[in-house]
Structures are given as structure tokens and as C-alpha cells.
Amino acid sequence: MSDFRQTPWVDRAKQLLDESAAGLDAATVSRLNRARQAALGSRRRGPLLRFMPAALASACALLLAVGTWHRYHVEPGDEAIQALSAAVGKGANGTDIDLVAGDDSLDLYQDLEFYAWLDAQEQGSDS
């Protein structure tokens, strides 16, 4: 195997391969040039852009983990109730929120139209 360099047909084959590589058309050479420049350009861009997808995926996973943790570890305590109570203008003791959270209050709101009609009927009969 070591004497293949002295074999005439191997030399001829190398020559033909060299000729085929040297005789590439201009369009192919141009595409090779563009490919080379693009590869070198990727090196210039450095690791910041290279690892951008991984960084984005890590950020999303972290955000999801924090959100999940926050949901199960922060109870709907006084701050949320007071803020909601203040928003509906019923004071800061959370009474209205308790009413809304109760089963009876929900029934009331489900039949709200009926109670409104009933109230209107009563007002009409009073007058």
C-alpha cells in the first residue's frame, strides 16, 4: 500500500482530480466563496448570537418555574384581598370578598336579574 505514490494510474488519477477541482465553473466558485465568508462571519458574531437560542430557552424555563412557584407558594392573603376590596370601594376589611367567596353570595349573583325584577315589582307596589 505504501508504494501507491509511484503508481502511474494513481498519479494520473490525482492529476485528473486536481483538474476537476481547478476547473469548477464561476458560479460554483462564487457560492464557495460566499459559504466561506458566511462561515467566517459566524465566527465574528461570536458566542453571543451563537448561544442566543439556548439563552432564550433558559429564560423561558426560569420564568415558568418562578411563575409556578409563585402560584403555589404565595397565598391570596391580606394584601390581595385588601387591594380588591379597596378597588370595589367597600372598605379594607375584606368583608365583600368573603361574601363573594361564599356559596350564598354566588347564588345571589346568579339570580341577580330575578332579584332586580323583584325589587322593581316591590317598588312599583309601594308606589
Place this chain on the structure above:
Amino acid sequence: MTQAIPVPLSWMPERVDASPDERTLDQFLKSVERRALRMAELATGNREEALDLVQDAMFGFVRNYAAKPSAEWAPLFYRVLDSRLNDWHRRRQVRSRWLAVFTRDPEDDEVDEIAQAPDTNDPGPLLRLAGNEAARDLDAALTALPLRQRQAFLLRVWEGLDVAATAQAMRCSEGSVKTHLSRALTTLRRALEDHA
């Protein structure tokens, strides 16, 4: 007057200018790109796919091995290219198996003895190699080789890598390189020389 504060090199994410090592890298890629394309073309039989594979190999080489000493670049570049060629062949084999399930024709299994018989008017390989169709004949002989044998021949004989570098490029032992090359030389010699 404000004095510019030197920025430590470790803080610089990139170098926009064409540094000397980048010029060296450019020259190296330029020196191997045509041969790499011909190798990929012989492996795929398609110039477009060969161009894609060479570009992919360039990106992989620059990304993973550009920081290595330039003396190691050649086997490392061909290692990346060889990996891309192997991946391409694996994908094609999987695709061919699926296609064969649906398109199998019993007549495909029959060997055409007339087509296999040697041409008695053939002037022989050396004369053919001197003719206009020499390159085409060589391409056909190389294309008919198994991928590993062809790569061993091209890297060792054409690219001029030594046995150790060829083994590094092909990710196999030096003994495997010798075996692949020996078989390739035998087959090519039979195809290109023994018909005389």
C-alpha cells in the same frame, strides 16, 4: 481631557476586524474548499447537496476547531466534512428503505449480464485516462466505491494526509484506514488499469 479606559480582552465578545488568524483561516478554507466540494460531490452525486454539505462543514469547523493550531486544521476540517457525509448517507439509506417498501420491482433483482460484461472495444484505462472521458471514468470508478474506501483514497492519496491524520479525519483506527485504502486501490486498479 478624558482618558480612554482600556477594556480587558476577556470582555470583548467579538473582533470585527480581519485579524491575522482570520486571514489564515480564510486562506486555509480557500485552499481546501474545492477539493472538499469534489469529495462531497463524489459522495452525493449532486452539486447542490455537495455545496450545502461543504458550507455546513465550514460552519462546523469554524465553530468548533478554528481555535486549534493551524497545523491541525486539515484533518479536523475533513473530520467535520466526513461526519456530514456520513450523516447524509444515513439519511439517504433510511429514505431509500422506506421508498423500497412501496416501489420494489422484482425485475430490479435480476442482473443484466450484458451490461456487466467487459467492453472488448475498450482501449484500456490508461488510454481512456488520456482521453476526453478520463475524468468521467474516474468519477464513475470513485462513485462506485463504498463511502469509507472512497474517503480513505481521497484523503490519503489526493489530499495527502498521512495515515494518522486520515484516521483522525475518518474517526477510525489507522489499521482501518490501511484496510479501506488497500481495498480502494485494488478496486480502482481493477477498474482503471486491468482492462488493458
